[in-house]
Amino acid sequence: MDNFDFYKGKNRVLLAVDCIIFGFDKSKIKLLVFQRKVDPEAGNWSLLGRFVESDESVINAATRVVEESTGLQDIYLEELRTYGAVDRDPGARVVSIAHYALIRIDESNLTSVEAFNAKWFDFDELPSLIFDHQQMVIDGMAKLRRKVRYRPIGFELLPEKFTIPQLKTLYEAILQKPLDRRNFRKKILSMDILEKLSEKDKSTSRKGAYLYRFNQHNYEALLKEGIHFEL
Amino acid sequence: MDNFDFYKGKNRVLLAVDCIIFGFDKSKIKLLVFQRKVDPEAGNWSLLGRFVESDESVINAATRVVEESTGLQDIYLEELRTYGAVDRDPGARVVSIAHYALIRIDESNLTSVEAFNAKWFDFDELPSLIFDHQQMVIDGMAKLRRKVRYRPIGFELLPEKFTIPQLKTLYEAILQKPLDRRNFRKKILSMDILEKLSEKDKSTSRKGAYLYRFNQHNYEALLKEGIHFEL
DNA sequence: TTAATAAGTGTAAAAATTACGCTTATTTTT
């Protein structure tokens, strides 16, 4: 396996990926966690994870975790950071590379909930998690909170068609502060990355709110100009 | 070693850390790279790296790389990201967690240059590097460029005492664009994180420029107020 | 003594952000 002498006898570790799977429902940020089936800590709440195989890249391993546990494909997924303390897992030396994913809950068939003993929790009502998973969640949320301000990733948490008030509610949930309705609209529309549809969503008001769609093409054009999304 | 059945028979990988070591000299961003001694790619330019041992944390491994190669301690060091493609290293399956370090070149005794065949290169005159190290450097620079705008990490590249024009030159080198002398000064001073000394540095002008020192204490007070460094 | 020059200070114009009031479309209630 090692083709050169230099690598002979070097230490190897178990390398895992753990995924912080974010969702958004109505007005709350949610997290998908599951009940661990194996020891140590069998029965306790944990992030979804697995070991990295020898024939798969790290990002692929994470992708598979998300796909297998949600049944969804083409999910927004990004590396968070490495958790590499020696004793983080009492079972063995395991280094874990945490990733976070953003899911459209409504699209999600419930593969995960049934097959994996998984459950969506409100972000601020999470049960305590095993090992350093609590810290991963805190760090993941901090990253999301930061990144959402300079990259248009919030859309990944909404259905394909969404209203501006809905988008505002999402941002309020992530940033944990109220935003001005009128200024928010002005700002987001001024970027010209939303495509207005003729349909309205009437579920939250009598008047109804127009539906919009994120315009990836316009966004990329914007990036090329050097101008970029900033909320 | 594995205390639980679940871990038995799971795949293990060689886990490495590679360090992008940034420096700053006069008006240029520099990178410390070295000539690899072992196969594959012996003789070619490479980032400093090593394998993570079973009894050290990942961040510790990176710290040791930097300490051993520069002879310096208490260096600013941060994880960049994981490089985990299956074939990134032709010698074996090696997953590498890249880190970047910011060092004050002037303090550096030349341990590295002598003991490690290391050499400082201007950032834009780097030789080509082995494996995916080129990409690590690009990503590291992108991260530095972004982070330097919202965290006061630039100071790590300057001597303890520095002038405002010096600081401006550093920012210009990192951000790769000219900054207005007067506005830069105004902005940085308004944050109240620099301590003015009575000494002047006369090396670059007849008049001389006052020396300043970064005030960690004031910075932390600022963070607590929720206000934060933004350039 | 004077010329030269980087360092340092101030101020006006432009742009972005914030605060907030009024109108509109629609449904439910009277």
Added chain:
DNA sequence: AAAAATAAGCGTAATTTTTACACTTATTAA
């Protein structure tokens, strides 16, 4: 059928931040 209620949508004035740019100062070399 009219009126009340309400989220959605639109505009504008006040404030703050950013940008652009001119002048003065301290010092050394000529």
